[in-house]
Amino acid sequence: MTLADLPTGQTGTIASLAGDPEIRTRIQSLGLRIGRDVAVIRRSRFGGPIQVRIGTTDLLIRPQQAAQVILA
């Protein structure tokens, strides 16, 4: 399962990151590192960004990039 499929309100653990190094570096620097828990707080309508929470950081991530965050 990926972060894009995680239902709103649920938490998952990051297993790996897919995609090219450029985007992977950015995703990691924002705290989405392997082994960390991530929760989906809410989704915007019409397929817009997802609000996720890692530790004390809240982030907006588009579904395309969320699909590159593989959950355990």
Next chain:
Amino acid sequence: MKRVALLGMPNTGKSTFFNRLTGASAKVGNWPGITVDLLSANVLLGSGMVEIVDLPGIYNLHGFAEDERVARTFLEENPVDLLLVVTNATQLDRQLALALQLQELGQPMLLILNMIDEARRLGIKIDEQALVDDLGVPVVSVSAKHGFGMDNAQSAIIEALGKAHPARKAQLEKVFHEDDALASRLEQVFHDAVQVPLTATDRLTDRIDRVLLHPWLGLPLFFLAMLLMFEAVYTLGAPLQDGVAWVLEAIKTDAVEPAISGWNPVLQSFILDGVFDGIGTVLSFLPIIILFFLFIAIVEDSGYMSRAAFLMDAFMSRLGLDGRAFVMQLMGFGCNVPALMGTRVMRSRGLRLLTMMIIPFSLCSARLQVFVFFTTAIFSAWAAPLVLFSLYLASFLAAFLTALIYRKRLPNAEPLLLELPPYRFPTIKQMWLRGWREVAHFVREATGFILLGVILVWALTHSPFDVPPASPDTLAGQLASLFAPVFAPLGIDHLMTIALLFGFVAKEVVLGAMAVIYGAGDTDLAGIVSGRTDWVQAYSFMLFVLIYTPCLSTVAVLKQESKSWRFTGLAVGWPLLLAWMVSFTFYQGARWLGF
């Protein structure tokens, strides 16, 4: 002089810390290998002057974003005595990563834990001594926003600089592949020094977001907020602009005119209608720029900008833009100039340039004056508001069409990954400093260009000097006749073409120019215009005015912000072409339909 580089991730309050440390003395400087503006300031710390340089916010020293390249280049090209790393104390779980990376450079470092007040409120416990032990660098807790701990930060900087190290440049290649090792070190340091309670989120922010990001209420509230902001800028800005205009007029008639009354009439006209009006054009923008930046500061620093991105991104991403571009586009409806300057918040150059392409289509308050005049002069009372509404619609359509056409050529390389910070209210001082700095920047960068443009239009409309200004016999009139084959198919006669030439300087002067051209007073201009043009011609003219270059100040800022003449040329040329095509299609279509 010793040099200190200020580094940190975005949203750490790094700029606020910089402002606290340096006061308002900061200025934009040039650095080897770097094309973007960096703020720096010389401050007295201890017994000597120290140069503090504010580098752009970066997430990762090895990242691929433009800001990250800039920070790398700076560290490689310029000797630095101390790295001052600012972190957000509530997010050390990821912010320490940058500190660890920078530490690998082997330069002296001082770690600042900013927003310590927020961390305490959330119940986050930070063991400073454990951090010092683990990292081997001094650590200071501060709240730059409220000024707590700044004395400690200053003495720590003085102490760190006192330990004799020759300043040196960083060598970055050798640390490039060590990020994975850093990740485990980060976990260790964080584990040793920081305790975060299980629910360390800002409850108030969660509650506000439940309303502001509500699936159904979110968008209407967003538009309401924008409308209110707009009203506020307009209500406060219009009298201020009038005040500036009044003062300028008083200086012109009471001081400048008497002083040069004996001079050659050509020289008099040059000084009054050329130079003085050029300076007036620059000055008349200042109140609105300050006001807009006060409000931009609120929207950005409060954290609402990211919320707007959440709400509008689904739509804007289809145009190759993101939700923040929409906010700037809306700001453009007040005035394009500060909206263009506001795009600096975007880190990806492609995204930023594409946003700068669409902002000039926003129907600003200066164009609104022209449209209100024409719609009331030509259309009936019931049709006028509809006509005005259709122009707003055309403004959006032109912007979206442009984004669709240019999104491939100005690609947005960066994925939308935005932080959603807790709601914060910026202090009055922060907002004022921002507005003041932007105004100073605009005056410095744009004055020469605007002055040159105004003088050029003055020369065109006043020479030869023995004919009435802006009449068909002037250079401008001859130019208009030359372009008659271009504008005739749009239903725009050559007198109105001269008005368009004036409109290139500023839309505020279009009506005044028409009064001069038609030899009419302000009161009977409406009668003359409605007698000379039918509604199809008037609407075609308005479409052209809406789409072509908004004003010289906009062009100056396009250049100032993009630092590229090629882009500036495109951002002026394309709207001209589009304006012609739209007016042509409308005018010929309407005539063909028998109107």
